[in-house]
Amino acid sequence: MTNKKTKIFLVDDDIVFLKLLEIDFIEHTDFEIETYVTGELCVDNIDHMPDIIILDYYLDGIDKDAMNGIDTLDKIKAFNKDIPVVILSSQDSIDVAVKCMHHKAFDYVVKSETAFMRLEKIIENVFNFKKMEKELNWYIGRM
């Protein structure tokens, strides 16, 4: 087992929210955090091997040519389908949620005061899930 720190990418074009989230993560967790203000930058740096990506849904609001959240998600999944991606969205809409799930997002969180707590919980679930998957594979291998 290597003792490498868990690496998390935070991707949002709202730099105020991005900063707040970064502060929350740095203050309350021991993860290594990298922040990106566009989907393009996130994809360009995907070889930094993040363990989890927190990705804003609405990345093409101001810059119409910017890559949107779903396209970014697709690119991440094309690179490595096992990187869990959690989508952040400021609007709580079932359409957005369903779309995220269809594109293989791990989960979907609405931006609010409690977003960080939700993310913490989800990240914990990601690790539990990965552990169980690993154990399951081990048992299947021995059957």
Place this chain on the structure above:
Amino acid sequence: MNTNTKKIKVLVVEDIKINQLLMEILLAEFGYERDVAENGKIAIEMFQAKTYDLILMDLRMPEMDGFEATEYIRHKLNSNIPIIALTADLTAADLEKCKTVGMNDYVAKPVDRDLLQSKIVKFVNEAKLIVKDDEITEMQSETFKYTNMDYLNRRTKSNGPLMMEMISAFLLQTPPLVNVMTKGIREKDWDSLYSAVHKMIPSFSIMGISSDYEKMARKVLELSHLHLSTDEIFNLVSQLEKVCNQACEELKEEYNTINNINS
């Protein structure tokens, strides 16, 4: 025993009986002393006869309304006593007027118990501080501000450098968004207008900008879907523009203050 536990004295200026009672009940619960005046004129008489720590002022009253009374207290009596407006339906024009006549803040009716209490405590404490170092602080007119640092203080545990980073992010992001917003409405580019306002909204609560403005912004989002240049949307956008510009000014000052404390 702490000698500072002297009871807070509040003057309630309110013409409607049931509202008077409601405020009395709340203030009694907080453990404050309170007197009630039925209109601005009576309030001024009572204010001159007795010492109070804070005034809760209804806006619309017979004889003399809250604006006139506040103006009188500030300019004729030269008092800086904290005055919080009580208001049922606050319009942007009212808010502007509250600010102009020198009110410190406002609380919407029906009054939220916790909010009222926290505001009273805040202003009474601030007033005490001002009195304390009277010589060094030239009476900074504690007038109406769009922003406050409560949320950031809480979230960063009053960590100066982190607060400065947050303020920088806001100052970097907001002016371009305001430009996109105003250009959007001028050129009827409803998508850009929508996107800019949409992106502004999360910053509001972070910087302590009143939820009334957040509602205003959400109304703009709603109206932008209609693709119509109405007076309403124009007014709302120009309000938002003003709020954002003013907020940036306030936050620049805030940034410098924190910077000075930390250096």
